[in-house]
Amino acid sequence: MKRLIPFLVFALLVGLFGFGIWWNSWHDARYVPSPLIDKPAPDFALPKLDAPEQTVSKASLLGKPYLINVFASWCVACAEEHPVLMADGRRLGIALVGYDYKDVPDDARRWLREHGSPYDLVIADQPGRTAIDFGVYGAPESFLIDAKGVIRYKHIGPLTPEVIARELQPAIDAVKREAP
């Protein structure tokens, strides 16, 4: 019986590896869950992309839920995601805030002119300092923030119709039900 122990331990390992293969076939291996879910969004005050002399702060956005979409003109994956936002952005039924991350404002403005803008509002974080507070580690990322300013959902990577249908839309609906 004692002699069977190595075999049994190995069988466990095989199980673990089988799980690993299965898991990795449908998970983004670089995905790291955000610690900010259900926590208040960081206070921020960022200039508008189109009117840099005007500042948008977290306080000014309270009262209604909104979706922050982190993008940039240099970001290849954002270009993949953009058509989806253009097509389905309105249907989400929520304000879309574009968050221009570590970008040159002129490049960003040009990019939005070329690709179109699905956003109700675009703010610019050129130094990327505020993005650190959001725990952004690459673009595109999307944050769902409720009426009280609490982050309720984060998606890392481009939004696809499947993700929107499976995760984002239900989250948005839940958040909207709470709002007065």
Place this chain on the structure above:
Amino acid sequence: MTPELGQLALVLAFLLAIAQGVLPLIGAWRGNRTLMAVARPAAAGQAVFVAMAFLILVWAFLHFDFSVQYVADNSNLTLPWYYRIAAVWGAHEGSLLLWILILNVWTVALAAFSHKLPEVFAARVLGVMGLVAIGFLAFIIFTSDPFGRLLPMPANGADLNPVLQDPGMTFHPPVLYMGYVGFSVAFAFSIAALLGGEVEQAWVRWARPWTNAAWGFLTLGIVAGSWWAYAELGWGGWWFWDPVENASFMPWLVGAALIHAQAITEKRGGLRAWTLLLSIFAFSLSLLGTFLVRSGVLTSVHAFASDPRRGVFILVFLAIVVGGSLLLYALRAPKVTGGKPFNILSRETALLIGNLMLATAAAMVLLGTLFPLIGDMLHLGRISVGPPYFGLLFPLLMAPIVLLLPFGPFLNWGKADGGALKQVALRAGIAAAACAIVAAFFVQGQLKAVAGVAAAVWIAVGVLLYALKRWRELPRGRRYPAEMTGMLLAHLGVAVFVIGVLLSESLSVTHDVRLAPGQHEVIAGYDFRFDGVHRTAGPNWRADQGVVTVQRDGRTVAVMHPQKRTYAREQVQTESAVDAGVFRDLYVALGEPMDTNNIEGAWALRLYYKPFIRWIWGGGLLMMLGGFVCAGDRRFRIKRIAAEAAQPTTTPQRQGSPA
């Protein structure tokens, strides 16, 4: 030379591997000498065809055959010929071909040197090697064919990853594989012993040189990898506890334990089951390592996509080979405690403790490496395990070994002489303490450095005391048998390694600095003067090359040329400049120019002073040498062809050898 011939060669090799794997084992089971005799010719045939396939791939690379997908992916027209050869194993498919080639190298060696082994045993050993080959060839043919065509053929290929364009690439993988794959021999011996009910009492002695040699190669391969990372990466780091590194380190640890367990089993008859188990573990970890990093299982840390189909294939193969062996072990391993009894104070006990620590260390590395995956499975979130974990637990587990090492040869088998041990302890202890105190003055009391000096002296004095004892007590020619010399060298290597690690870790200086041409910076008594950057070019790259003059006490010690190279497709590679020395390395890496438009202005530079860092690899090389010297001991060579009865029976056979 059509690549399709390569595919054909692989298929033929596969068929021969099946013959080699299946027929001799049936023959051994049934006592059929004809079937058993298939082993050697089949092995030879397989080797010929695998070599052919390999050479065809090399040819394709040398002749820029971009119609082969693999060649197009890994080379281009400007790649120098020596890197084109190295590119053969620069990616997945080719490296598997290298693996099976090296398996054949060991098999052919085994076939050649096993004529004196009893027929049944030899047939089983070669048969097991054949079974392993079947698995690999199947994997290559069905999922990882290096000869696939790319049509229409592109005019030029992609490139070999610039970091692989380095002498390390030509050397490290083949040597590492010699080690990894070499453990298959000890594995084959163990399976043969289990299948035969351990009729052959001397099988461990036959296995020892093969195991020591494989371990020696693995040591060299790991040292080469570490040195290469240091030279290429630019960060002065030599070990990162990265999953890929851990994959090679685990078999090394288990191999070290195995070498010592084999000594007990061979000389005292005990620990037979444990030795069998370790042989299975060592090769299993090799297989695990080889596959872990290409199956996608560890993408939780490495983040590259993988083909789940390959992962499943590998997993099934692993399950069959390792699961099968462990099941065989459970059923057939000796159940009765054998071997000569021994006192608590004895060499056996010390070796057992050493085995325990090495095995636990290997388990710890496995646990740490796999834990992120476990975390995913148990929904514990993304768990991150890195150097702080391994770097804490590994030295803790190795400390008992360091303490026991000087006593090793002084401990007798069976029952040790306490008096002799006390003497060793006293002398080594005093030497270690004295050197530690002296060192403390030089290193301003840095604990790690002092501990390193103490540990190294403790071990080294123990080794020297024993060498001295043999010198005094025995006549010339009988003093230092190869097995013992190997042991002394390897243990000395441990001392050198320990002092290298602890001194370089505690006394290194790293400093980032911004310098305009003509300015200098002093670290650790060395004056680094930056003399500007200019453009230069190589066979397939162009570079910004800096000149840094290093002076000490007014004399110029070195002129260093760090580079930032740009390869095809805008890939940039930092080539740091290293001024190597026995007692210290100086290391300079170029950062960015202050003004990107003016490379002749000021630049950011990173300067390193790394004392005793070469001792890390020096220690490793001594360990490797110890392994090879031990493998060469005449005592392990089988002296006389076993006198066999006409048909092999299951009664114990006497393996006679003249004195």
Place this chain on the structure above:
Amino acid sequence: MSGVAEPRRSAPCARPGSSRKAFRAQGALLQVLFVALLAFAGHAFAASGAIEPLPFKDHAQEVRFQNLTKQLRCMVCQNENLADSNADLARDLRLEVFQLMQQGKSDDQIKQYLVDRYSDFVLYDPPLKPGTWLLWFGPLAILLAGGAVVTVAIRRRNRGGGTIDNDKPADGGQAGNEPADMGDDW
């Protein structure tokens, strides 16, 4: 599934395969093998971004910074530490760590600051919590279990201690190897 991208023309990650963009450009298998083959090979891309002289007060502060950033993971190039990573985010975070140090925060506070934003994953040192008990205590458990086995093994073979001899080879001379002649006298 495409991954996240980073603001650099050439992919920043030192170890290929850690950035999907770069990895695609290279060829998936190349990366897999590259990492597979080399027990840690170097990087293909500019390491130079990580070299940035910061205005440290003194050498001790520089050493503290180096040690601290070595214990943190780069979130973009996830198999590199913050000290060595070339990624833009890594540079931003290094600057952040530096500023926090200037503000007088302790190492633990700085780590907590980053964990609050990026989760435990940013630490190479897994924190001790119920989820990681297996990791931290596992080796000890294995050691104790192994120790028990070894102790039993030694005890079992220690019977009749008086008759323990240490001269003859195990196979009772079957092999005919005389210890002295074969050098097996130690």
